[in-house]
């Protein structure tokens with residue numbers, strides 16, 4: 001067993017170029033689409049870039065309709081509104097995710113019911129969803145929607161979650177913010193959700209600088225999403241509004257970036273998976289390190305390579321994060337479970353063995369940028385290996 005490393009003696013390395021967790025990686029084509037928008041003077045919330053970007057999203061995901069928006073969070077918010085989530089409703093939500101998954105539930109004055117992870121993918125546990133639904137029905141408070149997240153790109157166990165949605169007639173809102181390019185159960189992730197959302201934030205597998213999209217096969221959902229995203233303006237020669245809307249539409253400039261990025265999505269997935277394989281091979285002989293699993297019938301875009309560090313071997317995840325940071329390398333602890341967040345202290349939580357909390361204690365996301373060089377990858381791996 002390695003001795004506990006002496007953190008106070010570790011030295012900062014300010015000379016090498018910073019390695020980020022997952023920075024934007026442009027294709028070079030983005031600027032042409034932006035240029036085009038300038039030339040056409042279509043630089044706001046309508047134009048060819050938006051239309052073509054949405055078409056491309058539909059082609060890649062298999063959904064019939066895509067509405068491009070200015071964030072993934074906005075897409076979740078509109079998705080919940082379309083599913084009729086209102087004040088006092090309960091919405092099933094994984095605890096092990098980014099807070100943006102759950103915040104829109106609160107925007108609607110509804111209540112998240114947090115569900116622990118399962119061990120096979122680290123995503124929301126189907127057995128606990130069933131338990132929460134049954135207890136909800138017994139309290140005459142049947143949950144109104146199930147939010148599923150595909151964490152770090154790894155698809156959740158949709159084969160088990162989808163039948164629950166059917167059995168209890170509860171719609172699924174799929175937060176695929178991290179999972180563009182992933183495949184669920186050898187189907188595209190689209191087939192099983194009523195509404196799916198994507199994020200194009202700067203650190204996601206592709207970016208629009210900031211943006212998101214709502215995906216659906218239901219035309220009335222798509223029409224309503226667009227209407228709500230543009231201040232719920234109705235078709236009159238003057239401004240007419242019967243409902244409260246939002247300013248959630250994407251700009252034609254951002255969509256231009258998205259168009260250029262869509263052209264390299266497949267390549268980015270390949271690169272992310274290569275990075276993951278590199279780490280897996282490099283740490284194969286280190287029993288302290290294990291990886292987020294990828295069941296055989298799923299395909300992850302490996303947006304971030306997430307590992308668990310068994311502190312029994314002498315080093316904790318936080319110590320590794322800290323040592324890497326001193327060497328100018330950004331890694332990140334996995335999400336802190338939402339049921340532990342002070343802002344959600346009053347929410348209910350279903351668990352059997354507190355898996356998400358265990359992941360939080362020992363989980364780390366390694367640098368996964370698609371521009372990482374082999375030298376940089378070796379550097380990261382060697383720093384970690386030297387601790388054992």
Ligand SMILES: *Cc1c(COP(=O)(O)O)cnc(C)c1O
Pocket residue numbers: 070071072073074097098100101149175177178198199200201210211212
């Ligand atoms: C990034 C992310 C979001 C939010 O997307 P934004 O575009 O940043 O609003 C939502 N859910 C998950 C799981 C995410 O990782």
